[in-house]
Amino acid sequence: MNKKSPVSRSGRFAGGPAADVAQFTESISFDWRLWQHDIQGSLAHATMLQKIGVLKPNELSAITRGLKQIGKEIAAGKFSWKPELEDVHMNIEAELTKRVPAGAKLHTARSRNDQVALDVRLWLRDEITALLKEIADLQRALVTLGEKNAEVIIPGYTHMQRAQPVYLAHHLLAYVEMLERDCERLWDCHSRVNVCPLGSGAIAGSTLPLDRKLVAKLLGFVNASGEVQLTQNSMDAVSDRDFAVEFCAAAALLAVHISRLAEDVILWAGAEFNFIRIADAYTTGSSLMPQKKNPDIAELARGKTGRVFGNLMSLLTLLKGLPMTYNRDLQEDKERLFDTADTVRATTRLMAAMLSHTLVNKLACATAAADPALLATDLADYLVRKGMPFRQAHHVVGAVVALAERSFKPLNGLTLAELQEIDKTFGRDALGVFNLKTAMAKRNLTGAPGTKEVARQLARWREQLS
Numbered sequence: 333m334n335k336k337s338p339v340s341r342s343g344r345f346a347g348g349p350a351a352d353v354a355q356f357t358e359s360i361s362f363d364w365r366l367w368q369h370d371i372q373g374s375l376a377h378a379t380m381l382q383k384i385g386v387l388k389p390n391e392l393s394a395i396t397r398g399l400k401q402i403g404k405e406i407a408a409g410k411f412s413w414k415p416e417l418e419d420v421h422m423n424i425e426a427e428l429t430k431r432v433p434a435g436a437k438l439h440t441a442r443s444r445n446d447q448v449a450l451d452v453r454l455w456l457r458d459e460i461t462a463l464l465k466e467i468a469d470l471q472r473a474l475v476t477l478g479e480k481n482a483e484v485i486i487p488g489y490t491h492m493q494r495a496q497p498v499y500l501a502h503h504l505l506a507y508v509e510m511l512e513r514d515c516e517r518l519w520d521c522h523s524r525v526n527v528c529p530l531g532s533g534a535i536a537g538s539t540l541p542l543d544r545k546l547v548a549k550l551l552g553f554v555n556a557s558g559e560v561q562l563t564q565n566s567m568d569a570v571s572d573r574d575f576a577v578e579f580c581a582a583a584a585l586l587a588v589h590i591s592r593l594a595e596d597v598i599l600w601a602g603a604e605f606n607f608i609r610i611a612d613a614y615t616t617g618s619s620l621m622p623q624k625k626n627p628d629i630a631e632l633a634r635g636k637t638g639r640v641f642g643n644l645m646s647l648l649t650l651l652k653g654l655p656m657t658y659n660r661d662l663q664e665d666k667e668r669l670f671d672t673a674d675t676v677r678a679t680t681r682l683m684a685a686m687l688s689h690t691l692v693n694k695l696a697c698a699t700a701a702a703d704p705a706l707l708a709t710d711l712a713d714y715l716v717r718k719g720m721p722f723r724q725a726h727h728v729v730g731a732v733v734a735l736a737e738r739s740f741k742p743l744n745g746l747t748l749a750e751l752q753e754i755d756k757t758f759g760r761d762a763l764g765v766f767n768l769k770t771a772m773a774k775r776n777l778t779g780a781p782g783t784k785e786v787a788r789q790l791a792r793w794r795e796q797l798s
């Protein structure tokens with residue numbers, strides 16, 4: 333038994349919890365990182381308590397000074413966290429009360445249930461803002477790589493088989509689009525995170541005349557039109573973790589996108605493709621094979637996706653059987669949430685840094701893109717322009733491909749006579765289809781990898797991300 337009871341146990345309990353119980357139930361080892369937001373919330377709550385007459389002006393200034401001082405000490409690493417005080421909320425409050433007697437009034441009409449809901453929302457709001465910046469940096473790194481290699485054409489793949497030529501920039505911009513949707517989802521999630529739960533108490537609000545609007549305003553819980561955002565049901569407010577799930581779901585999809593990008597990077601960096609060279613500082617070597625240069629950042633980006641998915645599943649599972657309202661199970665939300673935020677932020681940042689230190693092997697790309705088979709569909713389109721139904725044109729070009737294969741020639745190595753033997757529709761201009769430059773100039777539908785369209789998209793993104 334502890335000699336001194338933690339704040340929450342004074343009165344009702346004869347002593348503190350058994351040592352292993354304290355160890356099992358503590359959360360300070362991970363929720364200490366909410367300290368800034370916990371203090372921020374307490375400052376707003378205290379300001380409101382003074383406005384409604386619960387605190388005297390001098391008590392408010394003492395509490396404010398005390399909290400700020402504690403904040404300074406925590407930031408400087410000089411604060412000693414006590415596991416027997418369970419969590420960040422009680423550690424800060426107990427220390428404050430030790431220094432400032434009026435600190436004992438701070439928890440008026442507040443429960444750790446609405447306090448923790450508040451802290452996590454405040455913390456997540458900042459995390460989302462920071463993550464959005466990292467994603468924009470990654471988008472900019474992709475656009476820059478595309479711009480620097482604007483003329484580079486590579487084979488586009490379906491089923492991992494060469495399909496049709498695309499500009500490298502078009503391939504990279506596909507990820508910029510995915511990341512933009514991730515930003516939209518995160519921003520949408522932000523609007524539901526950005527709602528103030530304080531004033532919900534433990535479950536049923538308070539009999540005291542709290543000014544919830546004032547607290548929310550002080551903490552910046554306002555929407556784009558400046559309207560204060562308050563939770564509307566105290567029971568929901570203390571037990572809702574939808575916003576955390578939404579964030580973890582949006583983060584999981586972000587992780588999927590980054591993982592796919594990582595996979596492309598890994599393939600391209602290998603000798604079989606040899607499309608890119610990642611700077612030494614962003615690769616690692618092998619302890620045994622001297623020649624190795626491994627794309628570990630991309631591999632870890634792909635690998636870390638697993639824990640981001642796992643965290644989402646943990647949160648969903650954590651919530652599914654909870655009766656109303658707050659249950660201690662909810663304490664398990666934090667590590668999953670923190671780990672997700674840390675993982676996606678670091679991954680996004682490192683992928684951006686790696687791409688900013690990656691060179692494109694233009695020769696290897698040009699060699700791969702010179703494969704005339706990539707333009708087989710263009711040859712079918714040629715026949716369509718001459719009036720042939722597409723199904724028939726597909727069949728005819730199939731026969732051309734088979735003939736080229738049989739005679740060990742590249743597709744553009746067949747003679748006009750050989751083409752005409754398969755179908756009379758082929759004219760003298762048929763082989764002109766295999767000019768890659770003209771072929772790329774023709775693909776100018778919105779969203780297609782044509783010369784003009786890709787330049788337009790690059791310019792659009794450059795402008796949008798600046």
Ligand code: ARG
Nearest residue numbers: 359419444445448660662663
């Ligand atoms: N550390 C707790 C959590 O993270 C704070 C809320 C505790 N509330 C309670 N009634 N025990 O969920």
